Amino acid sequence: MQDFDGREGRDGADEPESLDLESRLTQEHHQSLRLWLRMLSCTLRIENEIRSRLRASFDITLPRFDLMAQLERHPDGLRMGELSKRMMVTGGNITGITDQLEREQLVVRVPDTKDRRAFAVKLTPAGRRAFDEMAAVHERWIDELLADIPAEDKDSLIALLSTMKRRLRIGDSR
Secondary structure, three states, rough: EEEOOOOOOOOOOOOHHHHOHHOOOOOOOOHHHHHHHHHHHHHHHHHHHHHHHHHHHOOOHHHHHHHHHHHOOOOOOOEHHHHHHHHOOHHHHHHHHHHHHHHHOOOOEEEEEOOOEEEEEOOOOHHHHHHHHHHHHHHHHHHOHHHHHHHHHHHHHHHHHHHHHHHHHHHOOO
């Protein structure tokens, strides 16, 4: 059997349990569309596995983990609008996630040092400890999920995707 790349063999794309965005593609689809859906399918598979593991191991959602990751990089805290931009979600989503984490005493809202009318969100000491533990495990999971990809292939993918990212930024400035 040929997959949509025209190669012989099976990679699970036509098996019911592994249907994903690529399953609707044929060889006739434009190469750019095939590339986009391949990247998205890989990303979603990894993301779904991480979501499941975060929930099972730490009883936390991926958006809550991501917000804590942003705060870990900014010990002085971030304003809600900045968190919204960095996470590419609405302010309402950030407020809901922050409320949950605040109830669990993992984050705290503090007056912004540059604008007393605004608040920044910071990790609490308990939040920092919890995030440090989750981040270490998360890194091991990512390493495990990508373990079958040889280092030189990872380097090639990083270089190719860096080029793509640069070119997409150039396109944004037009």
